[in-house]
Amino acid sequence: MYIPFNELPPHARLWIYQANRPLTDAEQDKIKPTLQRFAEEWSSHGTGLQASAELLHNQFLVLANNETAAAASGCSIDKSVNFVRELEQQLQVSFFDRTQLAFLKEGEVELISVQELKKKVSAGEISENTLYFDTLVNNYGELQEAWPRPAGNSWLSRYF
Incomplete structure (x- = not known):
């Protein structure tokens, strides 16, 4: 239904x-x-x-x-x-590529490879306050309340 x-x-x-x-x-x-x-x-x-x-x-x-x-x-x-x-x-698109992370930057979705993440954090291009589309969100309430969420409030927190 x-x-x-x-x-x-x-x-x-x-x-x-x-x-x-x-x-x-x-x-x-x-x-x-x-x-x-x-x-x-x-x-x-x-x-x-x-x-x-x-x-x-x-x-x-x-x-x-x-x-x-x-x-x-x-x-x-x-x-x-x-x-x-x-x-x-x-x-002709991939929905299963887990090597790309999605951030909200200047109102647009920006994909960054997992390999680039440390470099972008070190350069100050991504901070703990950068909004991250965490695909591990698993219920509608969480999606409505905190998606995208600050990267520091996700599994990415270990990078800050």
Whole structure:
């Protein structure tokens, strides 16, 4: 069962996939109906999930499920991963590249490789107050309250 993204309860579980490039308006328009259809059909052991899907900041695909209505099983999570992989092929984009970190700089998403991070911190280009899109956020309430969050308030704090 589809639920609009902005109507998710704070405890709804999230899976955030970061694209390796911004999605164009045309690409977003093309896949938005596909996202809603996936959320409508997403199920766990035959039980429909209370699910949603959204594109944020032109670069993040977020799948969500209200776990109190029905929990996502391993099989249903596998279905979602396969769905995201199909989108990758369709859009010629990667949603599984974990070597890039996303920061909000001057109103734009900026990707920085993990290898560049120490250098950027040393140069003062990234500080503990630089806003970071932490893809480890796992519920809707946290996404609404603190996303992006200061890098110093994430797993990146060890770099400061």
